[in-house]
Amino acid sequence: MGGSASLIPRDLLGEYQELTFLSKQEILLAYKRFSELLPKEERENACSARVPKSQILTLPELRANPFQHRICHVFSTSETRDDSMSFEDFLDMLSVFSDSATSDVKSHYAFRIFDFDDDGTLDRKDLEQLVNCLTGQGEESRLSRAEMEQLIQNILEESDIDKDGTINLSEFQHVVSRSPDFASSFKIVL
């Protein structure tokens, strides 16, 4: 840990601490893990390198997650839209998923993660994909057509307040606020 501390300049470290919810230890650990994903020659410039998506997905915390692709997509700021992540994207992600992030932030990002088509609302297709992710892709755990229809109908009945057939951010946040353990389950710690 002491070794990696010297690789992040002190002011950058301070900046990261201010801009994210992460503590110094957590940032340093994140740096260590991030540089391990890079090939050896690029480890010196870890702060400015980009890691391709396939590498990110080898992290044990993300490997088994059904939402892994969405997470990479949401937090990636790559111009080429290849979902590669820089170190700052990585820190962003860890910050949102950390213990100290507020429920607001978490629900906002959860909304973006669940919004599969990136149109700003959760419509029926998004909800269907969400349910499929939650129940798994196996044959025995897929819901039938009728069951899926009914489930989505129920969800929309309960959470779509303005009855426009979609769930927007505020409605989503309203729904999330009713469940007390959302914050503790929307967490990834290295």
Next chain:
Amino acid sequence: MSYYHNEAFENPDYHFSETLEIDRRGSSQRNPFSHQSPYDSSLHGSYGDHRGREQNYPVAIPMASLGPGSDYQDLPSTSPYGNFTENLSFEPEPELTYSPHSTFHLLDYPYTHGTSSGSEDSFIRRRNRRPPDEIFMTSSSMSETDPVCSEEEDLIGSLASMSTKERIKAIQKMPETMRKKREIRNKVLKEITKKANHRPSCCTQCLQGAAVGYFQRTVLYYGFYTNATISKIENGPSYNMQLAYIFTVGIYFVICFLILLFSMAKFFSRNFINPQELSVNASKLLCTWDFNITNDKAVKLKQKNLCTQIKEGLTEVNKEVLNFSAMERTIRIGVHLIAWVASLGVAVAACAGVYFLSINNLELFMKGYRNDLESQAAMLVLPVVVSLLNTLIPFFFSWLGHLEKFQTPGQHIYVTITRNIMLKMSIVGILCYYWLNIVATSESQCWETLVGQDIYRLVLVDFIFCLLGSFFGEFFGQDIYRLVLVDFIFCLLGSFFGEFLRRIIGTTVCLNLGLPEFDIGRNVLDLIYAQTLTWIGILFSPLLPGIQMIAFFIVFFVKKVSLMRNCQPPRKVWRTSQMMTSFIFLLFCPSFLGVLSVIGVTVWRLKPSEGCGPFRGLPSMYASVAEWIQVLENYTVSKWVVWIYHNLITSELFFFILSSFVLIVTYLYWQIIQGRKTMTKLLRQQINNAGKDKMLLLKKLRVQQRASRSSSALGGRGQQRSSSSYHPSRQPAQEVPDYLERAFDRNQNTSYNEVRWSKCRNVESGA
């Protein structure tokens, strides 16, 4: 030293017969008679010559060849049987060396030693065999010549003690006339039948009888317990067996009662007081995913769980209301009625069968009380039949359930469970009636032990059937059972009619091919049945709960393995927590309460048997407690116990007051529950209304905005509306960067406030 290890060896006779041979033991003792014919009766006198034989038997039975070449090796004069064990497999040929009379001894003797020494011996020439080595026993009265009649008696006695094959061989080898042999044989058979009535003649029979009888005489059964008061030291604290027995059983039941009560209360509260938790909630779904899970298997498991939960919730919500015409309704009611009549009829038939079989059982038992294996096997017929009925009839009931079309799957499940419980409890009821009314008043010696044995057999066979059922049912598929049953039924109904119906049934029954489902209901009912038997049996066979615990352990692990390997999750989704409540309630209501009443009748009304058990001699089992209270009255120290007994336990007024108090409290709590349910409903309604209010206000807001926008577009008032930054509730397609969403929300609120404020101003200005 024991010179014979088998009674069959005993043949005092052959020493005295004229054909007896002399033992030529030891080369130094080369008998001058060694060359004589073995049939020479003058050999009699040579008995005394034997030396080195400190055995008790005066006559050494010569096993060695008597031929001239009979070389006895110099045997160490150890136990005569010392060398036998080396060559036990050697089949002794009896007529090897000595008289036919003595042949039967040699049948059992291994020859350990030496080769046939005198092949040139005339005797040996007859059969080329190894000489026997040692002496075989004789009786102690060997040294003299006994009269022939007693010899014959002894011969017959020893013949009778042999097994049939050996006896036949021995008699065949006797050098007697046919008539003589026939006489001997008849006498031997007479002797055998006489003996069989006295004692088990053969060792194996002994062992069997001992084994069965042993179990009867252990602590396993009621009959074993003494009715004495045990005290180790004089005038020390004593252990009153009667009180111990009855109080142990009583306290056990009280503990079971309390455990059942608390379980019921827990499941009841979980199930009925929080019904809304079970429905699929949007919030539950959107927020349930735990991002902490990193293990692949755990992820899959969680996904599966979620799927089951969703499906459960959906089936609960999915109650379709079907409207039937009058005609269809009557048909449906008719079908239901027929199904119920059929199931009741089958249950009654099963009970009648069990009743008559058990009466038969008792007759069989009373007729000949024998401890051999045959009668024991015959006693097993009743438990096997009961277990068969309990295994096969539920399949019939579930098939009936498929025929009737129920409105919801829940109804189907409940009806099937009701029928199964009815069947099982009525069978148990008939058995109890049989035990308490018929066995208890029969002439048998120790009826409690009989009942205990019956229950023990039932439990054991039930356990075996459970394992078998798991093996066949889940390992090989329940379809086999169903198919077999359906086949059987339609064979009975006749081929023409049967073919038609079979085709129809085949499409409904045989749909679920593939992996068998683990039928939770059937398995739980099996457990309840086994537990009922155990509870009934505890009074008659006190160690039964321990045995049942072991059985349950084994069944649990077998079923777990079978479930993991063979079964798919049930297609009908089970509302598990609600089912748990029903099952615990079933365990309590027909099962535990029924057992309590049976035990109550036994303890209070039935007369314990005279000859066995801790309550012998008393008019009823409860009388021991009454006696004890009487004894306690004499001591001032324990007057409070007597007071409690007289005023609380045996007084009816106390129980009346207690019951009414409990009823009142129950009623109060029930009313509280009703009130809470109503309140929950009202609160939900309130939340719905709040949502609708919000919607209404948003609509009004939008209208206002549109109005203001249009008015501002007309270049009306110059009031700056932040309409560009005022987003309607539908978010625009582009993504707003990260933390500006909060700013957006704030904007929304502020613009809303602005609108309201401006409206007020308008109103004011307008007013």
